[in-house]
Amino acid sequence: MSLVQEIFKEITAIPRCSGTHNEFIDYVKNYAKKYNYEYFVDNVNNILCKKKDSKSKICLQSHYDIVCLIDNTIPEIIEQDGYYMAKNSTLGADNGIGCSYMLALMAQDKDLEYLFTSDEEIGLIGANDIKLDITSEFMLNLDSEEEGEICIGCAGGVDIIAKHSSHNLVPNTNNLKLYEISITKLRGGHSGVNIHENIPNALKLIAKSIKEYNGKLLDFNGGERINSIPANAKAIIATSTPPLITHENMTIEEVKEIPQHFNLYSDEIIDFIYNFENGVREFNDELGVVETSINLAIVKTQINEIVLKLSARSMDNNKLNEIKTKTCEDLKKHNFEVESKGKYPAWKPDKNEFTQTVYEIYKKHNPKAEFRAIHAGLECAIFKEKFPHLKVASIGPNIYNPHSYNEKVSINSIENLYKIVNEIVL
Known part of the structure; x- marks a missing residue:
């Protein structure tokens, strides 16, 4: 087993769910000491490792x-048919493989800057609030998910949070019955890179079943x-x-005990969800x-309100603002209180001397290599924006179905990419 794979298995055993920092920070600190690197940690838990008096030209990130x-999950790695996957959880190859490349290069004593960022998956918090100084001329991001692609552009994004508090305690004068509708273990997936695949x-x-059978809403919880x-x-x-039942993964059960009064939420909530155009625009x-x-x-469903969370993306910053504005206006028409947060800009595709070098090296290993832009936030x-002097490219191994129970990474691809990364940083 290669060093990268050994490291990946080692760090997968460290708690790394978004919002969890201390164990991994301690691991990297000890690792940096072992291989004679300085380490710096800022107030949002980003970690930068570099040699004292470093002459680094490339920052790996x-x-x-x-x-x-599921909160507090530590993935249990399974090897099957040439892939690593996890038992009943996401794997964390996104972006654990990138971290493993960096740690393996540190063990080889490479004079580079190594930037491990925090909480990317919940709003790119580490990158947005970074307080560490990057002095290298170039940055190689290792968070792409398809071998053969050199990413030189990505979508920007914004999160929309909507709250609806209109509910009434009403008598059950019409002898309505209660039903619990559940749907479980759909495929899921990344709301950027998988959004065009028409994943249920x-x-x-559930909104379809409620709307089309005249249901009145008492409680609604879902999404991960x-x-x-x-x-x-x-x-x-x-x-x-x-x-x-409108889907094979759906179950419906009648609730036997029927109260004399119902705490019903406004029909506007289901109306919005039912009519909302989800997916590619x-x-x-x-x-x-x-x-x-x-x-x-x-x-x-919270104590006195129902909360909706949406994520919008666009390759164009003006169009990102348009879809945010339109969605917020539509929510307000349905009497939601609305706010947006977690916005990050689109990365306009940029070819330069660094991306050309990455391309030429990549081509030697994979003749089908090509420049791409992706519909996900990098x-x-x-x-x-923060370091205008940087010239940036992003690459990564074949990772399938990130952010889902079906996440897996190709073992051969891990090794193929590591050879390319090694040559880029020479």
């Missing part, structure tokens, strides 16, 4: 947090993370017409990638 569909959205499916296509959801409704033929999309990611866009 990966985020160390992973998407956990658990929230939309704001950057994931929701795979699981559950709602409780009151209705005189028993709802029907525009395709960019020139780049061969989705231009603009939006995903309804989370619905959560921290590169933020670093380009």
Whole structure:
């Protein structure tokens, strides 16, 4: 087994769900000491390692947090048919493989800057608030997910949070019955790179059953993370017409104990979800990638309100603002209180001497290598704004279905990419 694979298995055993930092920071500190690197940690838990009096020209960058569909998960790695995957969880190859490349190069005593960023998966927090200085001329981001692609541009994004507090305690004068509608273990996936694949959205499916069978909403919870296509959801409704199963992963159970009064939420909530155009809004033929999309990611019933969370993306900053504005206006028409946050810019495709060098080296190993832009948020866009001197490219191994239970990474691809990274940093 190669050093990169050994390191990947080692760090996978370290808690790294977004928002969890201390164990990995301690690991990197000890690792840096072992190989004679200085280390710096800022107030948002980014880690920078470099040699004393470094003459580094390239900064390698990966985020160390992973998407956990269940809080506090530590993935259990399974090897099968040439892939690493995890038992009943996400794997964390996104971006654990990138971190493993960096740690392996540190063990080889390479004079580079090594930037491990925090909380990328919950709003690129580390990159947005970084307080560390990058002096290298070039940055190689290791967070791409398809071998053969050299990413030189990515979508920008913004999160939209909407709250609806209209509910009433009403008597059950019409003898309505209660039903629990559940949908579980849909495919899920990344709401950027997988959004064009028409993956079923658990929230939309449940809203369809509620709307088309005249259900009144009492409770609705579903979705896993704001950057994931929701795979699981559950709602409780009151209705005189028993709802029907509309998907093979759906179950409907009648609630036996019927209260004399119901705490019903406004029909506006289901109306919005039912009519909401989820998924791809525009395709960019020139780049061969989705231009603009939006995903309804989370619905959560709190004490006195229901909260919706959506994630919008676009390869164009003006179009990103347009879809944010239109969605917020539509939500307000349905009497939601709305705010947006977590915005990050699009990375306009940029070819330069560094990307050309990466391309030429990559071509020697893979004749099919090509420049691409992706419909997902990479921290590169933020670093380009914060460090204008940087020239940036992003590469990575074949990682399939990130942010889902089906996430897996090709073992051969891990090794192929590591050879290329090694030659780039010579």
